Amino acid sequence: MAGAREAVVVSQSTHVLPLEFNRRYPVLVRGEGVWVEDASGKRYLDAMSGGSMAATLGHGRKDIIAAAHAQAEKLAYVHNERLTNPAQEELAHELAEVAPDGFTRVRFVTGGAEANEMAIQIARRYHVDRGEPKRWQVISPAQAYHGPTMATLALTGRPGLKRPFEQYMPEHLHIPPSTWRFDPSGEQALQALDRALDAAPGAVSAYFCEPVSAAALPAYSPPKRFWEGLAERRARHGFLICFDEIVTGVGRTGHWFAAESLPIVPDIIATAKGLGAGYAAIGAVLCRQHVYDAVANGSRKFTLGHTWDGAPLSCGVGLKVIDVLKKEGLVERVRERGPRLREQLAESLKGVSIVHEVRGRGFLLGVEYVDPRDGKSFLPPELRTAGTVDDVAFENGLITYSTMPTRDGFAGDQTLFAPPFTSTDAELAEMVERFSASVRNVASQLETRLEPRPVR
Ligand SMILES: Cc1ncc(COP(=O)(O)O)c(C=O)c1O
Numbered sequence: 532m533a534g535a536r537e538a539v540v541v542s543q544s545t546h547v548l549p550l551e552f553n554r555r556y557p558v559l560v561r562g563e564g565v566w567v568e569d570a571s572g573k574r575y576l577d578a579m580s581g582g583s584m585a586a587t588l589g590h591g592r593k594d595i596i597a598a599a600h601a602q603a604e605k606l607a608y609v610h611n612e613r614l615t616n617p618a619q620e621e622l623a624h625e626l627a628e629v630a631p632d633g634f635t636r637v638r639f640v641t642g643g644a645e646a647n648e649m650a651i652q653i654a655r656r657y658h659v660d661r662g663e664p665k666r667w668q669v670i671s672p673a674q675a676y677h678g679p680t681m682a683t684l685a686l687t688g689r690p691g692l693k694r695p696f697e698q699y700m701p702e703h704l705h706i707p708p709s710t711w712r713f714d715p716s717g718e719q720a721l722q723a724l725d726r727a728l729d730a731a732p733g734a735v736s737a738y739f740c741e742p743v744s745a746a747a748l749p750a751y752s753p754p755k756r757f758w759e760g761l762a763e764r765r766a767r768h769g770f771l772i773c774f775d776e777i778v779t780g781v782g783r784t785g786h787w788f789a790a791e792s793l794p795i796v797p798d799i800i801a802t803a804k805g806l807g808a809g810y811a812a813i814g815a816v817l818c819r820q821h822v823y824d825a826v827a828n829g830s831r832k833f834t835l836g837h838t839w840d841g842a843p844l845s846c847g848v849g850l851k852v853i854d855v856l857k858k859e860g861l862v863e864r865v866r867e868r869g870p871r872l873r874e875q876l877a878e879s880l881k882g883v884s885i886v887h888e889v890r891g892r893g894f895l896l897g898v899e900y901v902d903p904r905d906g907k908s909f910l911p912p913e914l915r916t917a918g919t920v921d922d923v924a925f926e927n928g929l930i931t932y933s934t935m936p937t938r939d940g941f942a943g944d945q946t947l948f949a950p951p952f953t954s955t956d957a958e959l960a961e962m963v964e965r966f967s968a969s970v971r972n973v974a975s976q977l978e979t980r981l982e983p984r985p986v987r
Contacts (some may be wrong), residue, residue, distance in 0.1 A: 557925070562590025565954045565962075567930070575925070578962045579932045580951050584745065584778050584895075586809030588855055589951040595810045595851050602847025611639070611841035612834065618846035625853045626806075626815060629787040631796060634817040638833075639841040643777035644678025646801035646814035647739075650773045651682055652835065653799055654737040657771060657822050660829025663733075666770070670727045671739040672720075673705035674941040676747045677775050686739050687747070689939045704731060708744075708941055709753045711888070712907070717757030724761065728768055735770040737799075742789040745778040746934050749897025749947045750890040758795040771798040771822065777814070778895065781805030782856055782952060785866030785893030792892070798822050811848035812839070861952040869893035872959055876948060879967035885916065885974045896948040898970070903977070904984050909943030916977060917944035924969040929962060931969075946970075 539555045549556065558570045567590060568574050580586040588595065602618060609616055623637040638653075640646050651669065658666035671677075673688025681699045684692065688705030706723035707713055714720055728735060738761060743752045765772055772795065779789035780802025786792050788800060799822060803814030826833060839845065856862055873896055877889040884903035891897060900916055902908040910916045917933030924931045933946040950962055 562586075564589045564591070565951050565958050566590070573928065575928045575930050576958065576962050576965065577930045578924075578948055578950050578966065579930050580949055581809045582930060582932060583804065584783065584947070584949045585804035585807065587782060587805040587952050588808045588852065588861070589953045590809070592808075592810070592855070594855065595808065595848060598851035599810060599844065599848050602844050605843070607844045608839075608842050610838065612836060615841070616843045616846070618843040618850060619841040622815075622846040622849045622853075625850060626817060629853070630800065630817050631788055631790050633796065633819045634800065635820045636818050636823040638816045638818075639846065640803075640814040640816065641812045641837055641839045641845070642678075642814045643775075643801070643803035644680045644683045645837060646777060646803050646816050647677045647683045647686070647773075647775055648680055649816045650775075650799045650801040651686075651737070651739070653816060653818055653822060653826075653833075654771045654773060656830070656833060657825045658736055660825045663769075665734050666736040667701075668731045668734045669703045669737050669739050670724060670731075670735060670770075671703060671705060672708055672741075673939065674708045674748050675741055675744065675775075677739070677741075678777075689747070691939060704735075708748055708751065709757050710748070710751060710941070713941070715754065717754040717760065720753065720757050721760040721764075724764060728764065735768060737771045737773045738765070739773045739775065741775045741777075741779070742793055742797075743779050743784055743892050743895060745895070746932065746947055748942050749899075749934070749945050750892060750895050751897065752789075752793070752892070755794055758793055762795045773797060773799040773801065776800050777803045778805075778949075781808075781852070782862040782865055783893055783895050783949070785862065785869050787862055789892070806849050806852060807845060808848075808852045810852070811845040813845040813849050815849075856952075859953075865893040865952050868956075868959075869896075872896065872950075872963075875960065875963045876966070879963050880970060883967075883971055883974050884978060885910065886970065891948075894950055894952060894954075898946045898948065900944040900946075902981075903974070904981060910977075914977060914980065916973060917946055919973050919976075920944075920946055920969055923972050924966060927965045927969050929965040929969065931966060 539557050559567045560570050561568050565577050566574050567577050626637045640649050671686045675687050677683040677686040685700035704727035706720050709717040709720045774797040800817045807813040873891040880886045885900045887901040888899045902910050917935050921931050921933045
């Protein structure tokens with residue numbers, strides 16, 4: 532076990548300020564394809580694309596590394612406030628080409644939260660430049676995650692995440708998700724949206740949401756009726772619709788952008804993770820021509836930005852990522868292979884008492900757990916069911932990412948399953964097998980721990 536000890540860092544023993552102080556951090560030292568290796572030499576299948584769904588093309592790709600190297604040699608960095616560079620110009624062009632129709636303008640940032648914040652700023656700029664300065668407030672689903680900065684944290688309705696930073700955040704408005712448990716038709720969410728619009732007459736700038744949710748509600752997307760109702764209300768009330776496609780953008784759901792697969796066209800899209808595929812820190816905000824026109828015909832200024840926005844090195848990586856996705860037909864592969872992956876996952880979990888649902892689009896899948904005593908309630912949070920699934924899976928050489936109840940009331944234990952697009956059929960089958968063995972193990976441990984419910 533000496534090796535295993537080496538592979539794990541007890542956070543207090545390092546100079547890194549950890550995210551979770553009680554967690555023991557495994558040290559990963561190399562990666563190749565869909566495999567990563569820890570310091571003891573143990574290998575893990577990466578069913579989470581680097582843990583955060585960013586490494587969509589797997590690890591150690593020599594072609595992307597070579598593109599980064601070539602770009603760094605030519606020109607690694609210039610700032611884009613007063614200068615531009617071919618990599619930024621070409622990447623904006625490439626993104627506009629693969630984006631849904633009408634998305635003609637692109638602005639680069641360095642990550643997901645920055646992209647979302649930039650989207651909020653662009654929406655605000657749009658209204659101010661059109662002579663509606665009262666519009667600032669955002670309506671968004673409560674069960675969501677848009678980033679850890681103050682402006683993006685304010686977009687979620689999850690008090691557990693926001694505490695103790697509420698003082699730094701503006702008051703936005705939230706609506707509940709339309710899940711099977713609360714509102715399968717989407718009507719209640721629409722009513723909540725109406726109430727929010729009434730509560731802030733003439734002050735709503737944007738409706739902000741993940742078109743298909745990531746960690747907050749894995750692979751959930753509202754029903755068609757909700758999207759149709761949202762589009763009607765946009766036409767009536769004049770707010771913009773912003774999609775957080777930080778995870779779903781650049782192929783994850785089997786479309787270049789998830790927006791293409793929904794019965795609604797947003798006005799602004801923010802994207803990040805898959806654009807750099809884990810090889811560069813890059814994000815982007817795309818907007819439709821009418822949003823651009825409002826600023827072009829108004830203040831004609833948008834000078835707020837970050838040092839690394841549109842830098843040649845990260846844009847050079849983005850260009851190669853798009854090239855690989857196109858040449859290897861990976862977006863199409865995810866679209867075609869995704870439904871079978873979901874079936875394989877559902878099949879392998881059949882009959883497991885805690886599994887209620889396997890959802891998914893493309894290579895963004897989610898497994899939702901429930902209390903086996905009634906097949907629908909959330910599991911008691913103190914059991915840490917989903918967290919235990921991750922621990923057992925890790926022992927079994929598989930990287931997964933689960934979320935646990937935040938006591939916000941809208942979601943319970945659940946696991947994300949989001950492998951790299953380059954995973955072979957055999958690798959996907961192995962991931963599914965290791966995952967189902969882990970979930971079955973946790974379910975049987977749990978069944979012995981759960982007290983029978985009293986008969987009423
Ligand atoms: C849906 C979604 N939006 C935004 C973010 C924030 O992105 P970043 O961590 O790059 O700031 C994340 C990160 O996980 C995310 O999943």
